[in-house]
Amino acid sequence: MPKPRRSNDWGFPRWRGYGSAREATTVRLCDRHGCDEPGDCPAPKAPNSPDRWYFCQKHAAEYNSKWDYFEGLDKAEKEARAKSERAENAGYAEAQHYGWTGSGDGSRSADEMRALELLGLEADADFVAVKKAWREKAKEVHPDVKPGDEDAARQFQSFSVAYEVLKQAEERREWRG
Known part of the structure; x- marks a missing residue:
């Protein structure tokens, strides 16, 4: 009976480099029709929804340029949300004088x-x-x-x-x- 061989992936140190597995890796393609680039940038399908599109960087930028964060809110709600966003990000304004x-x-x-x-x-x-x-x-x-x-x-x-x-x-x- 032949002696079973161990994989090189056991223990520490690894005897083979990370990511050098022999099996094929699955690459998710961009969800934009006709694009063959890897889709590694998630984008929400709808506000407050866990569903995501996965775009390449170019198409993610295109999608986000049309995204309206305040869509569906009335004027008072928009102002309140914008005010809370500014309040949460106020710490960045303190460091403004360190800019180049x-x-x-x-x-x-x-x-x-x-x-x-x-x-x-x-x-x-x-x-x-x-x-x-x-x-x-x-x-x-x-x-x-x-x-x-x-x-x-x-x-x-x-x-x-x-x-x-x-x-x-x-x-x-x-x-x-």
């Missing part, structure tokens, strides 16, 4: 971007350009230049607020870095 980016590429807040737009500046404008633009705009609508003009006074106020937002942001950047 410069101005104009995502490092400015929405308030700063609105202030730059109000002053007629590009997103990558430095503080010298901000100061110059604010002075030019303020000279046009200053209450001393146009006394009694309420529209000019409102514009001057909005330019001043925009300048203060950008000034405080610049001071924060200098303080941090």
Whole structure:
């Protein structure tokens, strides 16, 4: 009677490399019709459903671009869900100043971007350009230049607020870095 041979997969160390089994491995293909790529990116078929599509990376990106996280919610529910999402992710905003980016590429807040737009500046404008633009705009609508003009006074106020937002942001950047 021949002596049974042991597999090389027993014990430690393994005598054969991981993943070098002799049997064929099953590869799930992308669920997109006509795609022969491996489907290794799961995507939900419906909200709150355990069923998943399995796409290749290209088709998963295409599927997710059309995904509406807030579909079926009314306006108040959308706002509440968006607020809770922001609250849960607030810790990431604290680390914003550690980024590798410069101005104009995502490092400015929405308030700063609105202030730059109000002053007629590009997103990558430095503080010298901000100061110059604010002075030019303020000279046009200053209450001393146009006394009694309420529209000019409102514009001057909005330019001043925009300048203060950008000034405080610049001071924060200098303080941090």
